Amino acid sequence: MRWLLRLHRPAVLGWTAFVLVAGAALLWLGGPLTDASAAAWKEYNACAFDAPCSYDQDAIVLHKDVYLYTTSAVLVAPFLIAAWAGGSLTGRETESGTVRLAWTQGVTPARWLASRLALPAVLTAASTGLLVWLHRLARTAGEGRIDTAKPWHDVPTFYAGGTVPVALALAGLTGGALAGLLLRRSLAALTTAAVALAGLWAAVHLLLPHLWPTVTRVSDLRTGPSGSGIVVEQGALTADGDRLPSLCGDHAPQDCHTAPIDPDVVGFYRDLHPAAHHWPLHLTASGVLLVVAALLALAAFRVLRLRTAGPAGKDGPA
Template sequence: MTTPPRATAPAPGAPGTQAAPARRLRWLLRLHRPALCVWTVLVVVLAALLLWLGGPLTDASAAAWNQYDACPTTGACGYDQEAILLYKDVSLYTSLTVLTLPFLVAMWAGASLIGRELESGTARLAWTQGVSPTRWLTAKLALPAALVTVGTALAALLNRLAWTAGLGRVDTAKPWYSIETFYASGPVVVAVALAGLAAGTLLGLLLRRSLAALVGSVCATAALWAGIFMALPHLWPTVTRVSSLREGPSGSGIGVAEGLLTADGDRLGIPRYCGSSIDPSCGALFDRLDAVSFYRDYHPASHYWPLQFVASGILLAVAVLLTVLTFRVLRHRTADHRGGLA
């Protein structure tokens, strides 16, 4: 009786061994195809609304404001009030939607991308099927990071173009330094989204529970927004504008500090209810304080891009740091490149 030949394992460099990990990685990506489709639909719908806002809706609102400005002092004339109100509402809600994108990214990363797979054991199964933990995490993050970058950047760009279209034409258009305009129309929101993706991934890996990771990701993203909101005015040197006591503090932009200047150059706070010396009682109080003028430290419109780039750089550094920390935690929590958690 002859012994049947044994099945030999393919050589390490054989095509079959190279194709198997690629198939498994594609399988990992297919697990989150619904979320990627939802993100694509969300970005497309938001982009369509912003194009409408910056085009026909801005034109209609600008025409309505022209009609309103042409009215006599009595206001007894007709103008399209609905176009003005619709522009105001759509502008506000689209900007707020752009600002919430980082929250959605972080929630998905913590709850679904990582937390649910560790909780259900899907990640452990993948690691036992020839996909190393490092490659598994790289595959999980690569495509989402690219889609988050492209989608958020597109939304921010269209939001800025829509705001620019109404600048000087629509009286209710927000100023450049408003929260909705500044933070939803530049690279800062893209950097926050990437930092939120990294934070959600790390929390999903640490907590290994989808609900806990979701809550933690929301808190982490809120902390990122709060931190950059408080730090941003101090990331670039300010401009100081001095104005008369009768004029009051002046200078349009992101305010940092304001107060009174004495004859000796000392800075004092502004007394309550005394914004100028027009009020005789305030003028007498200024005399007693030896105040000679008002000052205001602020960021003018020319500081828009320096502030955006510096803040974005800091947030991207945070995202890189969180990503590096995530991979280090993953290596410490896996027994080897094949097995599950240590």
């Protein structure tokens, strides 16, 4: 393990710096920046509309900017892991041929790959989990205090505040290792791992709303569709309970008041995930991703065995 850390020292130091900077920024965001922005919003809300008003606008803007940057940092972390795993963890060693030297010194290919996945997996889970936890603390610190605070169901906020990034990072680690073994070219494996992880995340994003039963909110014609959260489906309801296509825009419920209404329509429905579904959705999606990560790891071991099996079926350099 010590030799592995020394071999990948630049990546370890770079990742440590990334986690420390992002973590410090999140602590700053959830503490002094949130307090300053909340105070500025309190001053602004106390202003009379017809009188001059003085409030700290810079504090509000700075809080929004730092929140954007730190959220992006949490979300990009799995891609950094995937790119490193593909380009350096296995891709560089198989491309240069140095891995064969390790196999001639009594280290079996299976043990070599296991050593490259075990410690990085622990460090990846711990560091990304720390960033997610700090992000959640920073976001909840501004709830009810900052008028421009992102709601929990804002897409970047939702993903950065749960376990999905941790599971994605582990899937990126094993997927990158597999890409390195298959392509045996560091740059090609790096690119493939990052692109594959993006595709995996897109698939999870489409699947996630259907991983947990939704809650239905019904409202009358005057109110329009009601209920906030992750909206899965919405539309009009007839007196017989039939559902009709949506008559209003997703982000403009007021359009429902002016939209042409079918005579049989008596109200609206909205199928959604409320705030109480935050953790069930994250944990279910993370479980799916961990299964994918395990399958990718098994595929990596299988590929390695096929490429190193000698004539007698024993592991050895190809």
